[in-house]
Amino acid sequence: MAEKSELRDQRAERPQAGEFVVGGVLVAGAAFALLEVTRINSPVGYSPAGPQFMPLVVCLLWLGLALAYLGQAVRHRHRGGAAVPAPPDAPVSPAVTPPAAEVTSHRADEPISPPAAGVTSHRADGPAGDPSTPAVPTPGAGGLRSLATPALLVAVLIGYLLVFDLLGYILATALAFVASAWVLGSRKLVRDVIIGVVLAIGIYYAFTELLSIRLPAGVFPL
Amino acid sequence: MNILNDLLNGFATVFDPTNLLLAAIGVTIGTLVGVLPGIGPALTIALLLPVTFNFDDPTGAFIMFAGIYYGAMYGGSTTSILLNTPGESASVATAIEGHKMALRGRARAALATAAIGSFVAGTISTLLLTLVAKPVGELAVKFQATDYFALTLLAMVSVTALVGHSLVRGLLSLSVGMFIGLIGLDSLTGQERFTFGIPELNDGVNIVVVIVGLFAIGEALHAATTRAGPTDVTPLEPARGFAWLTRQDWSRSWRPWLRGTAVGFPFGALPAGGAEIPTFLSYTYERHRSKHKDEFGKGAIEGVAGPEAANNASFSGVLVPLLTLGLPTSATASVMLAAFQIFNLQPGPQLFDTSSELVWALIASLYIGNVLLLALNLPLIRLWVKVLQVPRPLLYAGILVFATLGVYSLSASLFEVAVAYGIGVLGFFMRRYDFPIAPAILGVILGPMMEEQLRRSLVISNNDVSVFFTRPLTLVLLILTVLALFLPYLPRIIARLRGKPAEMDRLAFAEED
Numbered sequence: 010m011a012e013k014s015e016l017r018d019q020r021a022e023r024p025q026a027g028e029f030v031v032g033g034v035l036v037a038g039a040a041f042a043l044l045e046v047t048r049i050n051s052p053v054g055y056s057p058a059g060p061q062f063m064p065l066v067v068c069l070l071w072l073g074l075a076l077a078y079l080g081q082a083v084r085h086r087h088r089g090g091a092a093v094p095a096p097p098d099a100p101v102s103p104a105v106t107p108p109a110a111e112v113t114s115h116r117a118d119e120p121i122s123p124p125a126a127g128v129t130s131h132r133a134d135g136p137a138g139d140p141s142t143p144a145v146p147t148p149g150a151g152g153l154r155s156l157a158t159p160a161l162l163v164a165v166l167i168g169y170l171l172v173f174d175l176l177g178y179i180l181a182t183a184l185a186f187v188a189s190a191w192v193l194g195s196r197k198l199v200r201d202v203i204i205g206v207v208l209a210i211g212i213y214y215a216f217t218e219l220l221s222i223r224l225p226a227g228v229f230p231l
Numbered sequence: 232m233n234i235l236n237d238l239l240n241g242f243a244t245v246f247d248p249t250n251l252l253l254a255a256i257g258v259t260i261g262t263l264v265g266v267l268p269g270i271g272p273a274l275t276i277a278l279l280l281p282v283t284f285n286f287d288d289p290t291g292a293f294i295m296f297a298g299i300y301y302g303a304m305y306g307g308s309t310t311s312i313l314l315n316t317p318g319e320s321a322s323v324a325t326a327i328e329g330h331k332m333a334l335r336g337r338a339r340a341a342l343a344t345a346a347i348g349s350f351v352a353g354t355i356s357t358l359l360l361t362l363v364a365k366p367v368g369e370l371a372v373k374f375q376a377t378d379y380f381a382l383t384l385l386a387m388v389s390v391t392a393l394v395g396h397s398l399v400r401g402l403l404s405l406s407v408g409m410f411i412g413l414i415g416l417d418s419l420t421g422q423e424r425f426t427f428g429i430p431e432l433n434d435g436v437n438i439v440v441v442i443v444g445l446f447a448i449g450e451a452l453h454a455a456t457t458r459a460g461p462t463d464v465t466p467l468e469p470a471r472g473f474a475w476l477t478r479q480d481w482s483r484s485w486r487p488w489l490r491g492t493a494v495g496f497p498f499g500a501l502p503a504g505g506a507e508i509p510t511f512l513s514y515t516y517e518r519h520r521s522k523h524k525d526e527f528g529k530g531a532i533e534g535v536a537g538p539e540a541a542n543n544a545s546f547s548g549v550l551v552p553l554l555t556l557g558l559p560t561s562a563t564a565s566v567m568l569a570a571f572q573i574f575n576l577q578p579g580p581q582l583f584d585t586s587s588e589l590v591w592a593l594i595a596s597l598y599i600g601n602v603l604l605l606a607l608n609l610p611l612i613r614l615w616v617k618v619l620q621v622p623r624p625l626l627y628a629g630i631l632v633f634a635t636l637g638v639y640s641l642s643a644s645l646f647e648v649a650v651a652y653g654i655g656v657l658g659f660f661m662r663r664y665d666f667p668i669a670p671a672i673l674g675v676i677l678g679p680m681m682e683e684q685l686r687r688s689l690v691i692s693n694n695d696v697s698v699f700f701t702r703p704l705t706l707v708l709l710i711l712t713v714l715a716l717f718l719p720y721l722p723r724i725i726a727r728l729r730g731k732p733a734e735m736d737r738l739a740f741a742e743e744d
Contacts, residue, residue, distance in 0.1 A: 190625055
């Protein structure tokens with residue numbers, strides 16, 4: 010165990026305070042999954058040959074490991090506080106915990122029903138292409154700030170899903186391409202729009218005409 | 232010679248102009264996508280899977296896959312050498328010396344030794360695959376359900392134990408993957424499991440959805456946290472005619488090529504498959520044995536030649552358990568298995584009987600793919616360098632678009648796309664907190680296989696659990712599984728015994744196939 014913590018200190022770029030939250034979420038997820046196991050309808054109960062046995066084993070394994078991970082995180086945090094003066098992300102780590110909890114909270118629901126769980130729904134209102142999104146704070150600062158860009162990107166993806174059928178493949182894809190490029194730091198809007206449109210049209214025709222895979226036509230009667 | 236006959240028939244199939252064209256297209260697309268930083272062969276195949284949905288004949292599709300795979304692997308080594316960003320873990324060892332060589336103005340030599348080494352290794356190991364596959368398949372017919380159960384367990388556990396930095400995190404990945412694999416209707420009793428009342432989940436979560444989510448979307452989200460500056464592609468030195476390698480380069484390369492092949496193939500064929508371990512073993516070995524030890528760390532050609540050969544040879548090795556037992560042992564093999572299932576083919580001992588033409592065509596196309604690559608990769612190097620210079624925001628935006636397209640074209644379901652996005656968020660956090668990805672993938676695909684064999688064994692034995700301990704083969708496999716858990720700690724234990732300070736990362740292999 011001790012060696013493992015040392016190793017973790019070497020990889021200092023990994024956010025440490027968040028481990029605590031991740032562990033908590035994992036434990037909660039395992040507990041929830043265990044609850045679901047009891048709802049599986051099994052005529053033979055938990056007999057190894059029945060449908061309930063393997064889910065039970067997997068979920069118990071998951072729960073045990075999540076607890077072990079949480080234990081490591083707690084111990085590591087104590088060590089980190091005392092011995093290691095938390096070098097690179099020192100300014101960030103105190104502030105991290107509460108908002109990180111908010112971000113990881115949708116992760117708990119997420120293997121189950123991703124869209125319903127509303128991943129970053131607080132930001133998702135700008136559907137697909139809203140290139141006027143304010144410039145993203147410089148990532149790499151570590152901690153919570155670096156979660157802003159991926160969260161925005163997820164928002165773009167949700168927007169993409171929402172307008173996929175409505176606007177049709179070409180328009181939705183071009184918008185999503187431009188918006189994600191913007192979120193990822195590209196500022197050459199004209200170039201991105203041209204590439205996005207060409208890409209979307211190219212894919213649309215290649216798939217519908219050559220591969221006969223149907224893509225939604227949407228607003229354009231193409 | 233029966234095998235020779237089969238193989239010649241395979242070549243006859245591949246030399247059909249259409250199939251030859253498909254192989255060439257596969258190799259080109261594979262290299263094109265594989266060159267992109269951060270994209271490995273597994274993801275390349277997963278993204279390109281929909282292209283083959285409308286093929287009437289699975290043979291053509293698999294010929295193309297073989298090309299894509301080899302192309303992606305070559306592309307990965309190009310990226311490692313010129314950009315020092317290995318697209319997959321198996322290229323990490325190549326990047327160590329290869330990038331240093333490029334910085335010293337020897338990029339062409341590094342690329343050439345990688346390409347020719349891969350060609351040599353690919354040819355030899357495909358030959359080995361040809362010889363080994365059928366006998367192993369005949370042996371596999373004798374396997375019983377308990378053996379399959381133990382074998383699946385061994386594959387999952389050993390990959391988990393050998394990959395990543397922490398056993399706890401690896402096993403957590405595995406158990407979450409197995410959980411995802413359990414979602415859907417139980418295949419034996421039809422009971423709903425973890426479907427949460429959502430009818431779309433009754434069929435379970437498609438492995439392609441999981442792979443695209445964890446790799447493509449997870450990677451793109453992760454890239455968003457580390458906004459890269461302009462990409463630093465190491466410039467190629469001006470060409471000196473056709474002489475990519477000097478006489479000295481050749482004489483320093485050919486032994487590492489052969490040694491790399493000798494390590495790569497058997498390791499790939501083991502249930503703990505994948506290319507990570509043999510590439511690092513080869514690198515370590517070349518480093519210890521080299522007459523030019525002082526050059527290691529500054530760009531030694533042996534350090535590129537060996538690992539690249541091992542990388543390539545291990546793929547043919549991985550095909551042994553995949554084709555003969557239906558057992559995927561790497562993320563790439565999992566996608567290949569998914570491709571088989573799309574065409575309603577079940578890899579396993581029967582495959583050589585039921586679809587013998589397809590298997591031999593696939594093996595023959597591996598040879599062809601190797602030749603095509605050598606012909607394509609080096610002359611087109613300037614094109615691949617151009618691809619490397621695609622700005623990162625556009626690259627990842629494009630990956631998101633193609634990932635969405637790949638999932639949507641599976642069954643035109645936006646629900647599945649949403650699931651892929653959700654799994655992408657999971658993949659993002661796994662990367663952020665250093666959870667290995669490969670165990671999760673294997674959990675999704677091998678978990679249900681393991682459960683099926685377990686229950687089948689118990690039904691046959693009338694719920695008598697002792698069947699797992701009375702059959703010698705099963706018992707041996709189960710013992711190996713337990714041993715695999717301790718393997719990563721072996722160097723440390725030995726070092727402890729010798730009283731030396733433990734060297735850490737020795738047996739921890741990076742992942743992301």
